[in-house]
Amino acid sequence: MIAADNLPETTRDGDFDLLVYLQARQKLCEAALSQSVPQQYPETIYESMRYSLLAGGKRLRPILCLASCEMMGGTMEMAMPTACALEMIHTMSLIHDDLPAMDNDDYRRGKLTNHKVYGEDIAILAGDGLLAYAFEYIAAQTENVPAPQVLQVIAQLGKAVGAAGLVGGQVVDLESEGKSDISLETLDFIHKHKTGALLEACVVCGGILAGATPENLQRLSAYAQNIGLAFQIIDDILDITATQEQLGKTVGKDQQAQKVTYPSLWGIEESQKQAQQLIETACAQLEPFGAKAQPLLALAHFIVNRDR
Amino acid sequence: MIAADNLPETTRDGDFDLLVYLQARQKLCEAALSQSVPQQYPETIYESMRYSLLAGGKRLRPILCLASCEMMGGTMEMAMPTACALEMIHTMSLIHDDLPAMDNDDYRRGKLTNHKVYGEDIAILAGDGLLAYAFEYIAAQTENVPAPQVLQVIAQLGKAVGAAGLVGGQVVDLESEGKSDISLETLDFIHKHKTGALLEACVVCGGILAGATPENLQRLSAYAQNIGLAFQIIDDILDITATQEQLGKTVGKDQQAQKVTYPSLWGIEESQKQAQQLIETACAQLEPFGAKAQPLLALAHFIVNRDR
Numbered sequence A, B: 001m002i003a004a005d006n007l008p009e010t011t012r013d014g015d016f017d018l019l020v021y022l023q024a025r026q027k028l029c030e031a032a033l034s035q036s037v038p039q040q041y042p043e044t045i046y047e048s049m050r051y052s053l054l055a056g057g058k059r060l061r062p063i064l065c066l067a068s069c070e071m072m073g074g075t076m077e078m079a080m081p082t083a084c085a086l087e088m089i090h091t092m093s094l095i096h097d098d099l100p101a102m103d104n105d106d107y108r109r110g111k112l113t114n115h116k117v118y119g120e121d122i123a124i125l126a127g128d129g130l131l132a133y134a135f136e137y138i139a140a141q142t143e144n145v146p147a148p149q150v151l152q153v154i155a156q157l158g159k160a161v162g163a164a165g166l167v168g169g170q171v172v173d174l175e176s177e178g179k180s181d182i183s184l185e186t187l188d189f190i191h192k193h194k195t196g197a198l199l200e201a202c203v204v205c206g207g208i209l210a211g212a213t214p215e216n217l218q219r220l221s222a223y224a225q226n227i228g229l230a231f232q233i234i235d236d237i238l239d240i241t242a243t244q245e246q247l248g249k250t251v252g253k254d255q256q257a258q259k260v261t262y263p264s265l266w267g268i269e270e271s272q273k274q275a276q277q278l279i280e281t282a283c284a285q286l287e288p289f290g291a292k293a294q295p296l297l298a299l300a301h302f303i304v305n306r307d308r
Helices: A018-036 A043-053 A060-071 A076-098 A114-118 A120-141 A147-161 A166-176 A184-209 A214-241 A262-266 A268-284 A287-305 B018-036 B043-053 B060-071 B076-098 B114-118 B120-141 B147-161 B166-176 B184-209 B214-241 B262-266 B268-284 B287-305
Strands: none
Touching: A018 A043, A018 A060, A018 A076, A018 A287, A043 A076, A043 A114, A043 A120, A043 B166, A060 A076, A060 A184, A060 A287, A076 A114, A076 A120, A076 A147, A076 A166, A076 A184, A076 B120, A114 A120, A120 A147, A120 B076, A120 B120, A120 B147, A120 B166, A147 A166, A147 A184, A147 B120, A147 B147, A166 A184, A166 B043, A166 B120, A184 A214, A184 A262, A214 A262, A214 A268, A214 A287, A262 A268, A268 A287, B018 B043, B018 B060, B018 B076, B018 B287, B043 B076, B043 B114, B043 B120, B060 B076, B060 B184, B060 B287, B076 B114, B076 B120, B076 B147, B076 B166, B076 B184, B114 B120, B120 B147, B147 B166, B147 B184, B166 B184, B184 B214, B184 B262, B214 B262, B214 B268, B214 B287, B262 B268, B268 B287
16 A cells, blocks of 8 residues: 655655555556456355455556556556556466465465465466456457557567566576576566566556557657666565565565575665666656656656655 | 377268368477477476477367368468467466366376476466467467457457356366265356366357357357367266376376266266267257368267277
8 A cells, every 4th residue: 555654755746746646546446456356156266366456555557557558648448457457467476476386475465375365276276367367358348449459468468477578587586596696687687577577568558558659669668677677676675674564575585595686786775776777767768758757757756765 | 199090980981081180280280389489598488388388189279279260261370379379278277287286197198297397386387478478479470360359369268268267167176176966067067167168269269260250159159068068078988988098197086086077977878978969969050051060070079989
């Protein structure tokens, strides 16, 4: 959840109030997500999918997608099915990531992880169900967008999740575990794929749905890549500095696992500086869009200043 | 693999030779599947995906999709990306189904299961990768089909795989384990969803790609539902009567797990009769399509007469 003390001063200045904006968008996304997955027979699987999908969280991915679509001249309605699908996919990746065969986590967002509640078998199937449903949902629910653009969104999203994206990043991450000589190149690969690819898809798909030109999609992509990496650096820092209560998940896991992270390579202060630099590079990409870029600019600053 | 002794006499009569047909289609599908998933960095995940995707099998699902598209006036080329995607999804379901948390199988198609070779973590991710790639592949690779029809295929397929289809069937199957009082209704639900939904999607998606009318899609759907159930009945019978060598997987598992199956409810002879009846009902649906229906008619008879 987003609280006022979680926001940098600057975002509450002027005529754009990020806190109000985020809270309103979050509410819209929660309602759309709750409506997206029904509660029906066989109850266990729908309950398990809903348990993780509706477990809170910042809803940063759907909000980025909606904001990008609006900035490029589209409406929120055009992007809402894709926004929901992005959160379904993100949730799927968390459920599978938490499994005993993977990160073996018991808590997520302050609640028991999916397999701790429903068992490993159902948790695997809930992830599969959410992933399949995400694509179905975009294809069946998107309105007022030409079909070729919807297909482009599906292709983009599939790539962002699969072996060329999130899944590929997780594999390299798993293979790097316990190794203390991971190069910066490998660390960048992991994060560009594990976190970055889906964040990029959020922003780019919003643009595609609005009919953005290839040149503007390029700008959106560069913006997203930079905030994606900054997001990961901050994640690594928070794993060291935040409390379990703040994050709602186990902290200090990276250090415990002797994982190579940005702070372990650069130190905390330099990591913070690098994240700040990435955010500035990201925001520079949005200059041509003027005042319309305000939400995405504020979101970029929010990412680097968040404390959870 | 399909061998001559695996075919009923009748399919080698007249001007249509199912053996020649199946072998030629199988070869085409193998080539298309091998081309569909590249071998690149990060090698482990692509290798693991290819290991299971290219592990042989009858390729019944892609062949059904191609045959249905052609019967309805489309070309093989229009349906090939969807045909490959169907096999990717089928493979994903087998990889996840074989996991220790699910059926815990060591062998599949005479080879070690994915997690026995690559580990559970990679096997989970390989399934996720194949599932995401299936949708990407249809969206990005389908040519000469109007975009709204491609979207309809994606929606249909997503539904067939998710909680309203395959995943839902697996959940009810898991929940029925160890119970000896499963009703015929529940058994039907399991198989209509666990096996039937994807087989139906194969045939219906072929029709959608070819631009079939709603009435004809209805016929395709009825044909597929009937062969789907017959397929499952034969599967249950083979689990009792076939050898491990024939099936390439552990046999007698149903009896060992005291699973309720069609033969356990009806006996083997009655089950065979029921399967034959379903196949006849299926074939009756294809009457309006005349000689063009020959491959799908022969495939229906092949399903009920197979010995592996």
